[in-house]
Amino acid sequence: MRPGADDGVMSIDFLAGFTIFMLALIVVVGMVPGLLAGLASSGIDYDAVAYRTGVILVEDPGWPVYPPWEMTDPAHKDDIQRIGLAVSKDTPNILLSTKVERFFNESFFDTEDYRSKAIFGDIPYSYNFSLNISHPDGNYELKQAGDPLPPGHGYIRRAVKIKEPGVAKIEYDQYTNSTLDDSTPRMFTIRLNFSHLLNQSIGPAYRIDPRTEPVRVNINMTGYLNPGTNATLQSVTFWKMDTTRSNPGFTPIPFSYDVKDSDLYTLTLDGSSSDLLPDIPVKTNISFVLKPAATSLFTLDQNSILDIRFIFDDSPQRTTLNGTYLYDYDSVPPPPLKPGVLEVAIW
Incomplete structure (x- = not known):
């Protein structure tokens, strides 16, 4: 065999191996982002947190149910496990006036109470709750709890009605x-x-x-x-x-x-x-x-x-x-339900 006859064979082998290596490398590089996707940090969906909180407030009566949580005295506030404003679990979007009054009493509930009993989550969310109630005389009543709204907050709005007692x-x-x-x-x-x-x-x-x-x-x-x-x-x-x-x-x-x-x-x-x-x-x-x-x-x-x-x-x-x-339904007919809008903002 002539001197240098193997040089061409080695070059072809090297080229084939290098090509296979590059193809494999390209495949691996393409797969790495998908493999690391679960490890990458992601932003918080504040809209989802606001939606979940809104559902709890307008579709749940809270816990305990009876005696209802809104009657709990300040010394036993830790007995309240969940804050809900609905008249009952069968009346979504219909709120009880006594629950509303207690919920917006910031001298009774503090920031941690709202976070642990209404928002739920490991992150110390900031919040703003507001309820705009329409009265039969055309006036509006605004109830609020929380901080002023910043840019970029999560938000949900629910149309509700408020049940009040008769007289x-x-x-x-x-x-x-x-x-x-x-x-x-x-x-x-x-x-x-x-x-x-x-x-x-x-x-x-x-x-x-x-x-x-x-x-x-x-x-x-x-x-x-x-x-x-x-x-x-x-x-x-x-x-x-x-x-x-x-x-x-x-x-x-x-x-x-x-x-x-x-x-x-x-x-x-x-x-x-x-x-x-x-x-x-x-x-x-x-x-x-x-x-x-x-x-x-x-x-x-x-x-x-x-x-x-x-x-x-x-x-x-x-x-x-x-x-x-x-004192019955003939002599004390319940007043009409008052319309209102509950807004929940989370950030």
């Missing part, structure tokens, strides 16, 4: 009893029959449930007074009956009647705040609100009847107001 309005003389003598104290009773109020055939959005919403009573006294006089409201007391017991009867509910507690109730007489043992004259109006925090102490269920008794006592008696007012 018992006693304005005429249908509760006048002229057969009582002047020495008999007058007793006017607001009666709540829970077997009727908690009727499951009535949807949660329109159901009267004093365990989760306040009982409101307004009494116009001007039509129930003897001319030129006033009447002394001696006391407001609570009585309960359990209809499942043999020989059921009303028994008084122990309560701090002589201590004003606006978290449990408010009693306003002619515009002045009072406790439940006022023993003072009333000329024009009685406004009473029994709040869910109080009814939760009474252990009420579908077998309960609750009486709220207003006792008037003068000598001689100066008012004709006497009888029993049934």
Whole structure:
């Protein structure tokens, strides 16, 4: 064989090997980005976080359900596991007014509460919650919690409606009893029959449930007074009956009647705040609100009847107001749901 005859063969072998190597290298380089995709850092989808938070707020009643989380006192705030504003899980986008009021109370909830009970996540998100409520008179009410909005935040908007309690309005003389003598104290009773109020055939959005919403009573006294006089409201007391017991009867509910507690109730007489043992004259109006925090102490269920008794006592008696007012769907129709817009911003 001539000298140098193998040179051509070696060059071809080297070229073939080098070509295969380059092709393999190109394939590997093309695969590397896909292999490392799971390891690469990615931005946070704030819109997704805002959407998830919005769903929790408008479609979930929160936890605990009963007694509802919004009744929790500040000392036991850690018992609240989840904040939701819906009336129930069956009423998405219909919010309960008492839950709304508590949620936007930034003196009750702090930043960490909103993050851990509404937003949920390992990252310390910043947030802004706002609810714009439309009132029947054309005015708007804006509720907000959180920080001012920066550029580049995630955002979701939900159309909602707000359920508010009705009001018992006693304005005429249908509760006048002229057969009582002047020495008999007058007793006017607001009666709540829970077997009727908690009727499951009535949807949660329109159901009267004093365990989760306040009982409101307004009494116009001007039509129930003897001319030129006033009447002394001696006391407001609570009585309960359990209809499942043999020989059921009303028994008084122990309560701090002589201590004003606006978290449990408010009693306003002619515009002045009072406790439940006022023993003072009333000329024009009685406004009473029994709040869910109080009814939760009474252990009420579908077998309960609750009486709220207003006792008037003068000598001689100066008012004709006497009888029993049934607080039910006929006398206290739920008001129309108020439309609103809930906006959730996360960054």
